[in-house]
Amino acid sequence: MPNRLELTGITKQFPGVLANDHVSFAVKPGEIHALLGENGAGKSTLVKMIYGIMQPDAGEIRWNGEPVVVANPKAARKLGIGMVFQHFSLFEALTVLENIALGMDAKIPSRELESRIREVMETYGLALDPHRTVATLSVGERQRIEIVRALLLNPQLLIMDEPTSVLTPQEVEQLFTVLRKLAAEGCSILYISHKLHEIKALCDTATILRGGKLVDTCDPKQETSRSMAEKMIGAGLKDIVKAEGRTFGPPKLVVNKLSTIKTGHFDVAVDNVSFTVRAGEILGVAGVAGNGQNALLDALSGELIGDDREAITIDGFGIGLMNTTERRRRGLCAVPEERNGHAAVGDFSLSDNSVLTARDRLGMVVLGLINSGAAKTYTGKVIADFAVKALGPASTAGSLSGGNLQKYIMGREILQKPTVLVVSQPTWGVDAGAAAAIHQALVDLAAAGSAIVVISQDLDELRALCDTLAVINMGRLSAARPVKEFSVEEIGLLMGGVHGSMETA
Amino acid sequence: MMRFRLEKRPEPSKLMLYGTPVAAVVLTMILGCLLFSAIGYNGLRAVQEIFFTPLTNPYKWQDLGIKAAPLIIIGTGLSVAYRANVWNIGAEGQYIIGALAATSIALLTWGMSGWWILPLMAIAGMLGGMAYASIPAFLKTRLNVNEILTSLMLTYASVQLIYYLIRGPWKDPMGIGFPQSRLFSEAARLPNIIPGTIVHLGVPIAVIVALIAWFVMSKTVFGYRMRVVGAAPHAARYGGFSENKTIWLAMLVSGGLAGLAGMLEVAGPFQRMVPGFPTNYGFTAIIVAFLGRLNPLGVIVAGVVLAITFVGGQVAQTTIGLPDEATGIFQAMMLFLLLAGDILVRYRIRRISPEASAGAA
Structure with missing residues (x-):
């Protein structure tokens, strides 16, 4: 079975900085793959190229074994690549249903769309009332809209950019359940995060970037949070030095x-x-x-x-x-x-x-x-x-x-x-x-x-x-x-x- | 097909910041030449007369000075206000009220003499401009009424006030019925600083005002306040600068300077209040402020450039019969091109490579 996504020698140069330097890795079908790195390590650039927002200067993207050029996000969605961004693009004054309808490439009658949304929500246990106004929803619920929006396209690869930074621990657990179920059905997930214990709990493989270069691809379950962090920053990690038994003043x-x-x-x-x-x-x-x-x-x-x-x-x-x-x-x-x-x-x-x-x-x-x-x-x-x-x-x-x-x-x-x-x-x-x-x-x-x-x-x-x-x-x-x-x-x-x-x- | 895209620059381009005003002036000459050729004038001559004759003919230099002075003073005030994103469009009205306030002093002291009369008129002019600018400031800070509309509309009210005063209470008793005020006494007229010319004291004052404003804007907390409120209002609040106070300060400074210009103009070239006093300096100064990059030093240069178009417009009227409105067309074209070119300060034009767009399907 070919890899779902395979990157070979991806390079992207920006004025004054090499954002990605010959990055190569592969994501298997049904795999939850972590993309790890510090800010400025080149994660976002890499993901933007996979999703067609930018074009690589050099290198090849293969999709299910075939070389492809992802010209724009629409083309990416057509291939079966979905993405949930860190910052949501939702209209607060509109309902869940209206927001999803606005984001669809194809025009779907709202009744049909609603039944498909309900189907997706039921399958993955994503509780959400399609007729609620977005302004009344919590951040976790808003993220669910984005996930539903991506899932409606039956993606074969779902890219999640720092999805848990705004969630409560309970909401994180719910999200992981959904992602695991998706992976079990064969959908690959590219999971971008810097929260190492989450990656240990969720991901099968982790690719670590530093300064635009790939430093390691490893199994997070075999690593400690500390060892991954040190690979990420390329140096030993310092702990917070806090004097024990401090007393507080007035x-x-x-x-x-x-x-x-x-x-x-x-x-x-x-x-x-x-x-x-x-x-x-x-x-x-x-x-x-x-x-x-x-x-x-x-x-x-x-x-x-x-x-x-x-x-x-x-x-x-x-x-x-x-x-x-x-x-x-x-x-x-x-x-x-x-x-x-x-x-x-x-x-x-x-x-x-x-x-x-x-x-x-x-x-x-x-x-x-x-x-x-x-x-x-x-x-x-x-x-x-x-x-x-x-x-x-x-x-x-x-x-x-x-x-x-x-x-x-x-x-x-x-x-x-x-x-x-x-x-x-x-x-x-x-x-x-x-x-x-x-x-x-x-x-x-x-x-x-x-x-x-x-x-x-x-x-x-x-x-x-x-x-x-x-x-x-x-x-x-x-x-x-x-x-x-x-x-x-x-x-x-x-x-x-x-x-x-x-x-x- | 070639396609282009605007790309944000990592840092605003210094070259474009200072290059676009120059480019706007040059483009105005080219387009103006084409435009006036198309409607049957000698376009090349028109551009030559408007932009170059005032510079090459030394007899015109004194005209440049006295035209540039009010533009520089008002433009300096506006550049301070616009820095803070306070859009005072009614400098013309504040200029008129300033002139009327100065006129009232000149008429009250008519027949008297003393060195104190001119300074008193200057103070009255500034206070008049400030008072008139405080109406939009009050409406903006208390009721959130857009200052662009209120300041602009008040201009038209101020013109009517001139008409009323010079036809009624201030009517010249010796004027054989002409709607105008008395000629000011000697002590209420600006002295000429170069004998044998018409260059009055307002010219050096304009340069001094701009230099002081430059110093204040770049070195003091007041200037910092104006700049930070304009660049990032939210950060200004965080830094401890209240928005309402800034609006008041910006309106008072720009109104006060417009009023000062009004005083200098009525006490200098006019020496009495007449119906033809409003000459749109207050509006033209908006172009001066922008062409000068909202920098008082730039305003000096821009004031001279706009003065050239005024003087040149008059030359072109007599030599090649260009209509009076031509000056306005040239000035408007300049502002339009300048604002259009401004986008290049923060963005650059990039060609999209055809391979990348070919993949879009």
């Missing part, structure tokens, strides 16, 4: 009955949230995306200003009515989730981006004049201390890769030595080596006496990094408890919260 950040007003139609506001973070403590806020994390960050950073001065206090001083600049002066720095356009200005140099948040704390402004020398020196220090790959302080933020920009942003805030640091998704899309460095910097900052709040959807990250944990769901925050007291299941249930109960209803 309360630094106290949030008392904080609520925000809903700003947009599909926004989730923060509802009566209270918590305390002590000096030296890292508090994790877990939760599925879209449960009020953004509102919580904005309310803490000062982008959303409430009407209660005492709702947020630092060292007992009420800052609830202050704007971001005043809060920074008081020692509260924040990093929002969106890097480009929110935490940084893509068109500005890194030096100018340092002025954005560090100008007051580090004396970059004298009598209204910007001391660009000071900004440049500080930016150079951030670049050096956080190993940011950039030409220098004059490079524009937009020219950096996502991971490098994140390192710069984290460095810019951490080196200001804030009393309180609030970060959202500190390592999203950052490679393993850089993530370890950012985690260590956060731990060191806490050890120096700062209070830190980490909002993240990555449970592994929160469990490794945090001292205490709380779960946010539909804008409400559970009571914070030491992280060791939580089991994964319990966190999952709290994260599922309202969504879970709605499904059983």
